[in-house]
Amino acid sequence: MEFKLEAHRIVSISLGKIYNSRVQRGGIKLHKNLLVSLVLRSARQVYLSDPCPGLYLAGPAGTPAPPPQQPGEPAAGPPAGWGEPPPPAARAAWPEPERPAVPDAPWVGGAEPTATVTGAADAPQGRAADAAEAAWGRVEGPREAAARGAGSPAGGSDAFPEAPQAARRPCACPSGGEDRRGAAAASPGADRRCAPPPSADESPAPPAVCPRKRGAAGVGGGPAGCPAPGSTPLKKPRRNLEEQPGREEDDGAEEMETGNVANLISIFGSSFSGLLRKSSGGGREEEEGEESGPEAAEPGQICCDKPVLRDMNPWSTAIVAF
Amino acid sequence: VAEADIISTVEFNYSGDLLATGDKGGRVVIFQREQENKSRPHSRGEYNVYSTFQSHEPEFDYLKSLEIEEKINKIRWLPQQNAAHFLLSTNDKTIKLWKISERDKRAEGYNLKDEDGRLRDPFRITALRVPILKPMDLMVEASPRRIFANAHTYHINSISVNSDHETYLSADDLRINLWHLEITDRSFNIVDMKPANMEELAEVITAAEFHPHQCNVLVYSSSKGTVRLCDMRSSALCDRHSKFFEEPEDPSSRSFFSEIISSISDVKFSHSGRYMMTRDYLSVKVWDLNMESRPVETHQVHEYLRSKLCSLYENDCIFDKFECCWNGSDSAIMTGSYNNFFRMFDRNARRDVTLEASRENSKPRASLKPRKVCTGGKRKKDEISVDSLDFNKKILHTAWHPLENIIAVAATNNLYIFQDKVN
Numbered sequence: 001m002e003f004k005l006e007a008h009r010i011v012s013i014s015l016g017k018i019y020n021s022r023v024q025r026g027g028i029k030l031h032k033n034l035l036v037s038l039v040l041r042s043a044r045q046v047y048l049s050d051p052c053p054g055l056y057l058a059g060p061a062g063t064p065a066p067p068p069q070q071p072g073e074p075a076a077g078p079p080a081g082w083g084e085p086p087p088p089a090a091r092a093a094w095p096e097p098e099r100p101a102v103p104d105a106p107w108v109g110g111a112e113p114t115a116t117v118t119g120a121a122d123a124p125q126g127r128a129a130d131a132a133e134a135a136w137g138r139v140e141g142p143r144e145a146a147a148r149g150a151g152s153p154a155g156g157s158d159a160f161p162e163a164p165q166a167a168r169r170p171c172a173c174p175s176g177g178e179d180r181r182g183a184a185a186a187s188p189g190a191d192r193r194c195a196p197p198p199s200a201d202e203s204p205a206p207p208a209v210c211p212r213k214r215g216a217a218g219v220g221g222g223p224a225g226c227p228a229p230g231s232t233p234l235k236k237p238r239r240n241l242e243e244q245p246g247r248e249e250d251d252g253a254e255e256m257e258t259g260n261v262a263n264l265i266s267i268f269g270s271s272f273s274g275l276l277r278k279s280s281g282g283g284r285e286e287e288e289g290e291e292s293g294p295e296a297a298e299p300g301q302i303c304c305d306k307p308v309l310r311d312m313n314p315w316s317t318a319i320v321a322f
Numbered sequence: 323v324a325e326a327d328i329i330s331t332v333e334f335n336y337s338g339d340l341l342a343t344g345d346k347g348g349r350v351v352i353f354q355r356e357q358e359n360k361s362r363p364h365s366r367g368e369y370n371v372y373s374t375f376q377s378h379e380p381e382f383d384y385l386k387s388l389e390i391e392e393k394i395n396k397i398r399w400l401p402q403q404n405a406a407h408f409l410l411s412t413n414d415k416t417i418k419l420w421k422i423s424e425r426d427k428r429a430e431g432y433n434l435k436d437e438d439g440r441l442r443d444p445f446r447i448t449a450l451r452v453p454i455l456k457p458m459d460l461m462v463e464a465s466p467r468r469i470f471a472n473a474h475t476y477h478i479n480s481i482s483v484n485s486d487h488e489t490y491l492s493a494d495d496l497r498i499n500l501w502h503l504e505i506t507d508r509s510f511n512i513v514d515m516k517p518a519n520m521e522e523l524a525e526v527i528t529a530a531e532f533h534p535h536q537c538n539v540l541v542y543s544s545s546k547g548t549v550r551l552c553d554m555r556s557s558a559l560c561d562r563h564s565k566f567f568e569e570p571e572d573p574s575s576r577s578f579f580s581e582i583i584s585s586i587s588d589v590k591f592s593h594s595g596r597y598m599m600t601r602d603y604l605s606v607k608v609w610d611l612n613m614e615s616r617p618v619e620t621h622q623v624h625e626y627l628r629s630k631l632c633s634l635y636e637n638d639c640i641f642d643k644f645e646c647c648w649n650g651s652d653s654a655i656m657t658g659s660y661n662n663f664f665r666m667f668d669r670n671a672r673r674d675v676t677l678e679a680s681r682e683n684s685k686p687r688a689s690l691k692p693r694k695v696c697t698g699g700k701r702k703k704d705e706i707s708v709d710s711l712d713f714n715k716k717i718l719h720t721a722w723h724p725l726e727n728i729i730a731v732a733a734t735n736n737l738y739i740f741q742d743k744v745n
Binding site for chain 1: 386388389390391393414476477495496523524525526528545578579580581582585632635636638641
């Protein structure tokens with residue numbers, strides 16, 4: 001039990017490090033991020049393998065793209081179940097810190113069209129590898145650019161609905177352009193990514209939608225999708241867009257959660273794609289999950305219906321910390 | 323402490339008369355040892371500033387929207403061939419060859435120009451004279467002679483001059499390039515660890531060095547705690563190693579952080595070329611090049627930190643990259659630790675000592691007192707408990723004079739130079 005708590009804590013810390021590494025001077029440090037991802041994977045393995053009946057194994061699925069995928073991982077087992085809701089304190093804490101966190105993030109007026117690929121994207125060389133690399137950086141790039149462009153935190157959430165929405169479109173597009181430079185496989189996905197979602201009017205929704213779109217597409221167009229031909233990456237973002245209208249209407253708080261999870265997930269790659277799928281995508285996701293890695297199989301099994309996402313509280317506490 | 327003043331590399335030249343330091347602000351400061359002087363007998367051995375120059379400036383890669391830090395990652399001297407001194411300095415992306423030369427004479431008595439430099443009217447010159455050299459105040463000039471740029475996608479962590487004195491290597495996280503000192507527009511890639519699919523990345527290069535005598539041999543260490551020795555004669559691309567040095571992991575000490583602490587932060591050949599030393603987070607290991615299965619010596623630097631790895635992970639200290647160095651005769655090795663402590667291991671006498679580099683504890687000409695860290699139980703007088711160690715005071719860079727017992731220790735923004743007491 002203590003191992004699980006310890007592992008959870010380490011996962012949170014590791015995510016924070018990866019998140020902060022985007023804004024460090026000098027670009028993303030490959031060595032440090034590799035080491036952090038290894039720790040993340042170890043912690044995740046402990047977290048999943050430590051049997052604790054009756055407790056929420058909210059599948060941290062904390063495996064980022066870089067470490068090699070181990071064939072034995074699906075054996076880490078489907079979690080015991082999505083049992084009880086997490087402690088109320090954690091849940092209550094969720095929306096509050098989320099607000100200040102989000103304005104700091106790029107959604108506010110971040111209209112900078114700078115196509116940024118942070119990290120060590122390797123332009124002249126092998127495209128598939130570069131796409132994966134560029135995906136790592138690419139996903140973070142526009143966000144970072146937008147963060148730089150973000151002015152004041154919009155004085156609360158009131159300014160959210162209009163400004164971020166308008167701003168987001170130019171924000172998203174240049175990343176598509178960047179993708180084209182970085183990798184052919186990803187660019188069709190990037191185009192789709194650029195298309196604004198059909199309904200993005202609610203204040204929490206735009207920020208959530210943007211990263212999730214990017215996340216899924218980055219996921220598909222990123223590490224897992226790139227080596228394969230474009231079919232896999234293309235499908236994921238499209239399905240996401242379809243699902244959005246339905247989802248957004250449901251629960252504002254839930255959107256924010258998944259949105260932020262998507263940010264972090266997109267950093268780690270396709271392993272998390274299952275967490276974003278809803279029931280319609282569940283079965284589909286599984287077969288694609290195999291392509292993207294054994295880890296994806298777990299979330300695919302778990303995320304079979306909506307309430308499940310609501311219960312991803314270990315993640316929420318991790319994210320809240322940032 | 324201004325971040326730009328933090329020293330990021332320290333290196334003696336081949337004779338030991340010059341000591342170069344690089345800092346995070348991209349500056350290089352060179353110290354020179356004072357010559358023996360009868361009027362000032364105690365000044366022998368003192369190092370004073372000889373030259374200061376700005377080696378690298380911050381740059382911006384517009385294509386990738388990346389800032390390139392000006393921090394000097396490594397300095398390596400070239401062997402001296404004439405009156406001038408040459409060194410290589412590198413930041414994350416660009417290596418520069420600097421020429422440091424002295425000017426202590428000035429020519430006077432030109433025919434065509436005045437003493438203040440104005441041109442003289444040729445028609446007014448009635449007699450010719452030969453200019454003579456007059457002494458002037460010593461001026462040390464540093465000029466960049468070569469710029470080796472655009473060859474590294476990832477961050478350069480090492481440079482190493484070959485024993486042929488014509489080539490050198492530069493290593494980043496995934497690749498090692500071979501350069502000729504005269505040629506700046508191209509380099510050969512000799513090691514490439516980049517996987518076809520970056521998703522499969524499991525290992526990066528952390529340090530690389532040429533063998534001190536065999537110009538075809540180089541080693542590079544990895545984040546997985548392994549060292550590969552390559553022979554450039556066997557193939558153009560040294561992706562296949564000739565030797566592979568790895569110590570099997572002790573399964574009982576496995577933790578979340580096992581991979582991080584086994585990552586090698588520095589690798590150095592002994593002067594003899596027979597041994598090499600690796601530094602990982604908690605220990606230094608000496609390897610015999612003829613035995614790949616395990617090191618011949620393992621020295622614990624600060625084993626008391628093993629139980630604190632989680633906190634050290636949180637505050638990022640676990641990612642600190644400590645360097646290590648040999649003394650001139652290879653009988654001792656030195657490496658840094660926290661709280662401004664550094665450790666020396668006498669290989670022959672099997673003794674080790676912990677010393678501290680701090681102003682309070684080192685008056686000029688006073689001997690350094692050995693320090694001790696108390697690991698548990700009762701703390702004796704003069705001991706420091708693990709919890710009171712200052713992890714912001716870290717000694718990552720140390721250097722040992724190639725011939726004498728003089729050491730240079732960089733403690734954040736201060737440089738300490740210690741030497742053996744000579745009676």
